[in-house]
Amino acid sequence: MKRYRNGEIWDFEDEMPVSPDGSEVVLGLDGGTTSTVCVCMPFFPLSDRPLPDPVPVLARAVAGCSNHNSVGETAARETLEQVMADALSKSGSNRSAVRAVCLAVSGVNHPTDQQRILSWLRDIFSSHVKLYVQNDAVAALASGTMGELHGCVLIAGTGTIAYGFTEDGREARAAGAGPILGDWGSGYGIAAQALTAVVRAHDGRGPQTALTYSILRALSLSSPDELIGWTYADPSWARIAALVPVVVSCADAGDEVANKILLESVEELASSVKAVVQRLGLCGEDGKGSFPLVMVGGVLEANKTWDIGKEVVNCIYKDYPGTLPIRPKVEPAVGAALLAWNFFMKEAHK
Amino acid sequence: MKRYRNGEIWDFEDEMPVSPDGSEVVLGLDGGTTSTVCVCMPFFPLSDRPLPDPVPVLARAVAGCSNHNSVGETAARETLEQVMADALSKSGSNRSAVRAVCLAVSGVNHPTDQQRILSWLRDIFSSHVKLYVQNDAVAALASGTMGELHGCVLIAGTGTIAYGFTEDGREARAAGAGPILGDWGSGYGIAAQALTAVVRAHDGRGPQTALTYSILRALSLSSPDELIGWTYADPSWARIAALVPVVVSCADAGDEVANKILLESVEELASSVKAVVQRLGLCGEDGKGSFPLVMVGGVLEANKTWDIGKEVVNCIYKDYPGTLPIRPKVEPAVGAALLAWNFFMKEAHK
Known part of the structure; x- marks a missing residue:
C-alpha cells in the first residue's frame, strides 16, 4: 500500500x-x-x-x-x-x-x-x-449500455451535453459549454428563459403568461421587480434550474409562453444529439443504422402531459429512424463501475 | 459643516x-x-x-x-x-x-x-x-435633454436598459435585468451570442462563421474548446462585452451569423424602447406625438458599415414616427449636474 x-x-x-x-x-x-x-x-x-x-x-x-x-x-x-x-x-x-x-x-x-x-x-x-x-457523460452512457462505449448519451439536468462514441474509439460531443455559451436546452436554460418571460411580460416587451404567478409563488416573491435581486443574490445554476417543474406545470396547463420555451428546449436538445450522430456517422452510411441513445437527467424524465424526453426522441427519429432510446435502469456510478470492469478486461486480453 | x-x-x-x-x-x-x-x-x-x-x-x-x-x-x-x-x-x-x-x-x-x-x-x-x-439611467437621459426629465433614454453598453419619463412625473423601464434575465440587446448579449455561435459551429450544431477565426485571434486562443475555460475563468460581463467590435467587424465583412446576431440585438433594443413609449404614452394619443430618445453607450455608437444605433432608430420609427433621436454632447455626469440644478430650481419655485 x-x-x-x-x-x-x-x-x-x-x-x-x-x-x-x-x-x-x-x-x-x-x-x-x-x-x-x-x-x-x-x-x-x-x-x-x-x-x-x-x-x-x-x-x-x-x-x-x-x-x-x-x-x-x-x-x-x-x-x-x-x-x-x-x-x-x-x-x-x-x-x-x-x-x-x-x-x-x-x-x-x-x-x-x-x-x-x-x-x-x-x-x-x-x-x-x-x-x-x-468525463461524467461517459459513465452516463455506460449506465445505459452495460459498460459498452458505443452510441450517444444525452444528459439534461441543470446543464446539458451530448456525448457519442463509436466502436472504433472515436468520440464527439455537443453542447456542455455552460449557460453563457448557449446550452439553452438545459434545466438552467429552460428556467432562465421562463424568468426572462416573466420580466418581459412585466415591462411590456412580451406577452402575459401564467409563469408570472407560478414562479413568483414558487419563490415567495410579490413582484417581478424582485426577480432581479433574487437571481443575482445567488446565481447558482442549480438554484435556477430547480424552477423547471414550474415551467412544465404551466405548459401542461396550456400556457403558450411556457409551451414555447419547452418546444425550443426540445429542438436544442435534439440538435445536440443530431450533431454528434452526424459527426460520428453513428447512423451508418444510409442514415438508417441503429445506435443506442442513452437519456439521463431530470429534464428528460416523464411529466404529466408534457414529456420533454419523449418529444426529443420524436424529433431525432425524423432524421435518424434507427435511434434506440434507452432510459438506464442503473445510476451513472454503476455505469462507471461497468466501465472500469470493461476497460480492465480489454487491457487484460490485448 | x-x-x-x-x-x-x-x-x-x-x-x-x-x-x-x-x-x-x-x-x-x-x-x-x-x-x-x-x-x-x-x-x-x-x-x-x-x-x-x-x-x-x-x-x-x-x-x-x-x-x-x-x-x-x-x-x-x-x-x-x-x-x-x-x-x-x-x-x-x-x-x-x-x-x-x-x-x-x-x-x-x-x-x-x-x-x-x-x-x-x-x-x-x-x-x-x-x-x-x-438611477444612472436618469442622468443619461438628462445628458441629452439639458436636465429635463421627459422622453426615453436607451443605454446599451455592457448592459442595456430603456428608461422613460413623462412631464407629469410617471416613469417606466424595460430590460436592465441583466444577462440571466434576457438583456439580449446589450454588449454582453451580443458577445455571448457570438461566443455561442463559435461553439455551435465547432460542435456541428450551427453554421460555420468568420466569428471563429476572429474571436479566437482576439483572445489568443487556438481552439473553440478553449472558449469554455476562457469564459468561466472570469465571467465578468464587461470582459465578454469587449468582444462586440469583433462581431461588428465580422458583420461588416459580410458574415451571415454575425449579421443575424446584430439584427436580433437591434430588435431587442428597439422592443425595450417601444415598451416604455407604449406604457407611458410618450407618443401621444395618435401615436405620432414627438418625444426625445436619448441614445447612450458603446453599442449604439456608429461603426463602419453596420450602425446598430441607426438601425434601432429605424426600427422604432416604424411604430413611432415622432421619435427624436438625440446623441448627447455631454457625458451622463454632466446630465446629473443639470438634474441637480433643475431639481433645485423646481423646489425653490414651488
Missing part, C-alpha cells in the same frame, strides 16, 4: 486489514457539480460471460460537489478520496481488494485534466490497480 | 477653508459598474434663463465601480465620497460652496436604495445642500 495522502480517510483499514472473504471489487464513481456517488461492485473475473443483470452493488456512498472548476483542486480531491473510502468501508472491504477504479468526473475535458487526476489517484492505490478517468 | 465621515478624504478643505471667489457650485455624479465620474458645475442662480450651451464644467474626477451590488456598501460609499471630494478639490472649491448634489448610481432600483444613500450623503453635506439620488 502506498503512503496515505490523508491518514484519517483510510483509518478504517486498520480494523479491516484484509478483505474478509478474499473477494475482489471495482469502484465506479460519478462526480458531478451537485453531488458525487461512488459504488463498489464485485469483480467478475471472467470476461466471456455477460455480467449479471441487475448488476450487484456491494455498497454506495454519496458526497458533495467534486468538479474541480467549482470547488478547486484540493477540495475536489478530498471529496473524491473520501467517497471512495466510504464505499469501500461500507462494503466491508479495503484498498487491497480493489482491481480497477473508474472516476467519471464533470469538468474533465482535456487529457491534462485526466493526467492530473490520474497522478494523485496513483498515490492512493497500489500500482497493480487499474485506474481510469473520464 | 457636519462631522467628517472620513477625515483624510476632506483634508484638502483645511487649506481651502472658503470658496476663493465666493462662487457656488453643483455636483453631478454618474456611478456605473465600470467607473464613476463626478463633475463640478457652476451654480446658475436664475431659473428663468437657459443654461449656457455648452455647459461649463469646472472640474472632473474619475473613480472605479460604485455599484453597491458589485462592490458592497462600504466600498461604494467610499468611492462616491472620494470622487466628490476630488472634483471639489480640483475645482478649487469646497463643500461650503455646494448648493446641490445629484448622485445617479447604477443599482438604485428601489426607494429603499435611494433612502440608504441619502442618509449617509446627509452626513457629508450641510443641511441646506439639496441632495438627489437617482
